[in-house]
Amino acid sequence: MSDVVTASKFKWSDLIKKEDWWAIWLGLIVIIIAAISKSTGAFKFNASKIATWGTEKVPSFLGSFDIASLLITMVVLTALFSIGLVFMGENVPKFAIAFPVIFLLATIAYILGAQATMKKYVEYAFWALAVGLLVSNTVKTPDWLKPAVKTEYYIKTGLVLMGAEVLFSNVVKFGIYGLGIAWFVTPIVIIFMWHYGTKILKMTSKPMVIVIATATSVCGVSAAIAAAAASKAKKDDLTFAIGLSLIFTVLMMVGMPIFIKAIGMDPMVGGAWIGGTVDATGAVVLAGEALGPLGGQVAALVKMIQNVLIGVIAFAIAVFFATKVEKDVDGPSVGADEIWHRFPKFILGFIGASLIFSFIVEPAIGAKETKTLLGLTGGWKGWCFCMAFVCIGLESNFKEMAELVQGGKPLWLYIVGQSFNLVLTLLVAWLLLSGVIFPIPVLTV
Amino acid sequence: MGSQKFLTTRRLNILSILVLASVLIVAIYIMRNNIGLIEGLDFGPGQYYYTDLPGWEEIFFGEKSITLGTKQPFLFFGLFFLWGYACFKFISWMESKK
Numbered sequence: 110m111s112d113v114v115t116a117s118k119f120k121w122s123d124l125i126k127k128e129d130w131w132a133i134w135l136g137l138i139v140i141i142i143a144a145i146s147k148s149t150g151a152f153k154f155n156a157s158k159i160a161t162w163g164t165e166k167v168p169s170f171l172g173s174f175d176i177a178s179l180l181i182t183m184v185v186l187t188a189l190f191s192i193g194l195v196f197m198g199e200n201v202p203k204f205a206i207a208f209p210v211i212f213l214l215a216t217i218a219y220i221l222g223a224q225a226t227m228k229k230y231v232e233y234a235f236w237a238l239a240v241g242l243l244v245s246n247t248v249k250t251p252d253w254l255k256p257a258v259k260t261e262y263y264i265k266t267g268l269v270l271m272g273a274e275v276l277f278s279n280v281v282k283f284g285i286y287g288l289g290i291a292w293f294v295t296p297i298v299i300i301f302m303w304h305y306g307t308k309i310l311k312m313t314s315k316p317m318v319i320v321i322a323t324a325t326s327v328c329g330v331s332a333a334i335a336a337a338a339a340s341k342a343k344k345d346d347l348t349f350a351i352g353l354s355l356i357f358t359v360l361m362m363v364g365m366p367i368f369i370k371a372i373g374m375d376p377m378v379g380g381a382w383i384g385g386t387v388d389a390t391g392a393v394v395l396a397g398e399a400l401g402p403l404g405g406q407v408a409a410l411v412k413m414i415q416n417v418l419i420g421v422i423a424f425a426i427a428v429f430f431a432t433k434v435e436k437d438v439d440g441p442s443v444g445a446d447e448i449w450h451r452f453p454k455f456i457l458g459f460i461g462a463s464l465i466f467s468f469i470v471e472p473a474i475g476a477k478e479t480k481t482l483l484g485l486t487g488g489w490k491g492w493c494f495c496m497a498f499v500c501i502g503l504e505s506n507f508k509e510m511a512e513l514v515q516g517g518k519p520l521w522l523y524i525v526g527q528s529f530n531l532v533l534t535l536l537v538a539w540l541l542l543s544g545v546i547f548p549i550p551v552l553t554v
Numbered sequence: 555m556g557s558q559k560f561l562t563t564r565r566l567n568i569l570s571i572l573v574l575a576s577v578l579i580v581a582i583y584i585m586r587n588n589i590g591l592i593e594g595l596d597f598g599p600g601q602y603y604y605t606d607l608p609g610w611e612e613i614f615f616g617e618k619s620i621t622l623g624t625k626q627p628f629l630f631f632g633l634f635f636l637w638g639y640a641c642f643k644f645i646s647w648m649e650s651k652k
Contacts, residue, residue: 391607
């Protein structure tokens with residue numbers, strides 16, 4: 110199994126033989142089936158969901174899942190991924206035998222993440238990594254399980270499904286204010302962190318730098334996944350970025366509203382500051398709400414715009430790595446043909462799904478219906494990511510990860526980058542929302 | 555010189571461990587005590603993407619749009635792509651410099 114996330118040289122037969130293309134086809138198949146299910150109502154196409162437990166309503170985890178629904182989800186996923194593997198020439202029977210165990214581990218991660226407190230703070234990504242790491246560092250990942258340890262396959266398929274949720278039309282929701290706060294700052298922070306990580310800290314793994322930079326400046330875990338796949342990052346790079354993002358998000362979610370209220374900052378500026386800097390979207394909405402309804406609304410709008418930017422940024426990262434980073438410094442400039450060869454093709458599916466949903470589906474069926482449809486595809490996306498994180502854990506060991514720590518450089522990259530992000534976002538939020546340049550927006554909440 | 559570098563690296567390692575341990579302890583304390591959560595809102599940092607949030611339609615949509623600048627879509631999206639392109643060219647230039 111490759112340690113790297115992505116694809117190689119292109120031939121027309123790649124369309125049915127390569128993983129990147131199959132991620133696109135599978136994403137498309139799921140979207141089409143979901144659309145048929147929704148429009149005809151002839152059958153249900155919901156992925157199994159684990160209910161929150163540890164509450165009065167569902168006290169034990171035993172009441173949090175439905176076995177029949179889980180089995181159906183597993184069968185559907187086995188069938189879908191097997192179709193691609195048949196064309197890719199892989200051993201499908203071995204995959205089919207091992208896959209239920211990966212699914213079981215993902216289910217355990219989902220159940221752990223659905224515990225009332227855990228669900229609100231760390232959810233499935235953390236637990237999926239933990240479950241995988243626990244297996245690989247204790248009993249070791251058995252050889253018979255490896256045919257189903259297909260991190261890239263699951264991640265890429267999940268990302269194509271996530272593309273549908275990247276509704277580009279939402280970029281306009283907060284007018285020039287949102288564009289300024291979310292889009293002016295984000296690339297500057299990425300460039301700053303890239304320079305700091307590669308030139309000052311001299312980190313050896315450039316994909317790790319871009320993954321941490323994207324997670325910090327865009328929206329944490331989801332941005333890290335997209336950036337990792339686009340930059341062909343190693344799995345450990347993604348693990349570090351997610352770990353750092355998860356820990357610091359909890360702190361920022363609690364600390365920022367306290368600080369903003371303590372210094373008497375305007376809730377609109379404070380909300381925009383939170384929206385532009387706190388990584389996870391859920392944390393942003395909560396931290397914003399702690400400032401009041403206006404702060405909450407501004408924080409949510411700014412963050413949603415950043416969420417939508419993932420598509421553009423993932424595309425730019427893929428082109429940047431194909432044309433600049435992977436290129437020999439003293440070699441000739443890279444032609445369009447070579448760029449195409451190096452370009453991770455599934456990104457086309459990710460962007461394509463975003464464009465189709467933004468400019469065809471949403472205008473055609475309306476925002477409400479689009480969201481119902483996304484509710485169906487989102488469940489499958491979640492399982493793809495959860496299984497991918499389990500597989501990352503299964504392929505990682507603490508010894509190798511310790512070598513990547515590089516004297517704490519990833520940590521300092523995150524801290525310095527996030528500090529820069531905090532200062533710049535506050536400055537831009539103040540400039541745009543305090544009436545200095547544009548009139549102060551009137552937002553009804 | 556070599557031993558000085560070793561000491562600096564060692565100090566940096568210790569500092570990194572201390573910072574990370576402190577952050578972890580505070581994060582666990584926050585989670586242990588359910589700090590930062592709001593009653594009635596059934597989500598938190600565990601919901602990473604905006605569509606992960608329960609009821610995200612109500613949170614992000616409705617009559618809450620601000621239209622300043624959006625009535626000139628060419629200008630709006632022109633700025634969007636121009637800024638993205640400029641930043642892309644800049645980071646590419648940085649990377650091509652030895």
